[in-house]
Amino acid sequence: MTELGAGGRLRSFRASSHECKRRDGRDMVEQDGFGDLLAARAAYTRAGWYALQQPLPGAVVDRLCGSVAHISGQDRPEVVFEDGSRVVRALHGCHRFDAACAALTRLPQFVALAETLLGGPVYVYQFKVNLKQPFEGRAWPWHQDFAFWLREDGMPTPNAVNIAVFLDEVHTGNGPLTVIPGSHRLGLLDVDTAPRSPGGRDWRRHVSADLEYTVAAERVAALAEDLGRYVAVGGRGTCFAFHPSIVHASSNNESADRRAILLITYNAVGNAPSSPTRPAFLVDRDTTPLTADSGFSW
Numbered sequence: 001m002t003e004l005g006a007g008g009r010l011r012s013f014r015a016s017s018h019e020c021k022r023r024d025g026r027d028m029v030e031q032d033g034f035g036d037l038l039a040a041r042a043a044y045t046r047a048g049w050y051a052l053q054q055p056l057p058g059a060v061v062d063r064l065c066g067s068v069a070h071i072s073g074q075d076r077p078e079v080v081f082e083d084g085s086r087v088v089r090a091l092h093g094c095h096r097f098d099a100a101c102a103a104l105t106r107l108p109q110f111v112a113l114a115e116t117l118l119g120g121p122v123y124v125y126q127f128k129v130n131l132k133q134p135f136e137g138r139a140w141p142w143h144q145d146f147a148f149w150l151r152e153d154g155m156p157t158p159n160a161v162n163i164a165v166f167l168d169e170v171h172t173g174n175g176p177l178t179v180i181p182g183s184h185r186l187g188l189l190d191v192d193t194a195p196r197s198p199g200g201r202d203w204r205r206h207v208s209a210d211l212e213y214t215v216a217a218e219r220v221a222a223l224a225e226d227l228g229r230y231v232a233v234g235g236r237g238t239c240f241a242f243h244p245s246i247v248h249a250s251s252n253n254e255s256a257d258r259r260a261i262l263l264i265t266y267n268a269v270g271n272a273p274s275s276p277t278r279p280a281f282l283v284d285r286d287t288t289p290l291t292a293d294s295g296f297s298w
C-alpha cells in the first residue's frame, strides 16, 4: 500500500509473493496495492492505457500542488502561457529543479510500472504539468505524442510511456483527457514519419492549443466509431499510464474548476534520441537509469 508513515515519508513497499524476471535477469517484485505488473502490461499492450489501482496520497498531491503554485509564479522559460495571454497553460521540466517533482519520478510504483511496460531500465524523457485554468484553459487537439518525439527529437521507437497524475479532480466539464483505446496499435496516423531536419522551429507549437501534428477529425470519428473512447475522469491523485502512439485529446475547460494533470514520460534507456535539439526542459538529456526511491519527506 502507498501510505504516509511517520514524518510524512512514503512507506516502502512490501514485496508480495508475485515475482517475475526482468530482461536483465534481476528479480522484480509486484508491489502491494499496485496490482499485478504483468496483468498491467497485458492490459496496457491491448488498450494502450492502464489505470493504476491506488491514487497517490493527499499529502503527496498537496506537496506537488505547492510546487506548481510556486513555479507558476516564476519568470522562467519552462512556464508556458495560453496563446496571447498570461494564463499559465503548462510547466515543463520541473523534475530538473524541484525536489518534490524529482522525487515523484522515482516513486517505486511508477519506476516498476515503467520498467515493466518498457522492458528494462528507464529515464525521464519529459515532465510537465498541464494546467487548465477555470474557464480559460484551452484544448489539446487530437494527436499522438510519438509524432512529436519522432519528428522533432528523433526518438527511434515509441518504447516510452506517459504516467499521468491528477492534481485536481477531473470531471467531464473541466477538460478531461480522452483516449481512443487500441489506437496505439495503428502506428502514426496523418503524419509524415520521417524525422525533420533540426533547428529553426518554434517548440511552442508542440505545447500549445495550436498543435503542429494532429490527427484529422474524420479519422478520429471513424476510429471512435470502431474502438470507442475512454474519458479519463477521477479524483485527485488518480494515476494512469498511456502509450505514446495512442490517439488522444482534451477539450477546453468550461467549468469553474481548475484541471491540473502532471505527466511524466519515461523512456527506455536504449531508446534515447541520439541528438535532440529542443530545449532540455522538453527533452531531458540525462539518460541515467532511474533508481526507485520512496524516501522523500512529503
Ligand SMILES: O=C(O)CCC(=O)C(=O)O
Pocket (backbone or CB within 6 Å): 130, 140, 145, 175, 176, 177, 248, 249, 250, 261, 263
Ligand atoms: O493535458 C491534456 O489534457 C492533454 C495533454 C496532452 O495531450 C499532451 O501533453 O500531449
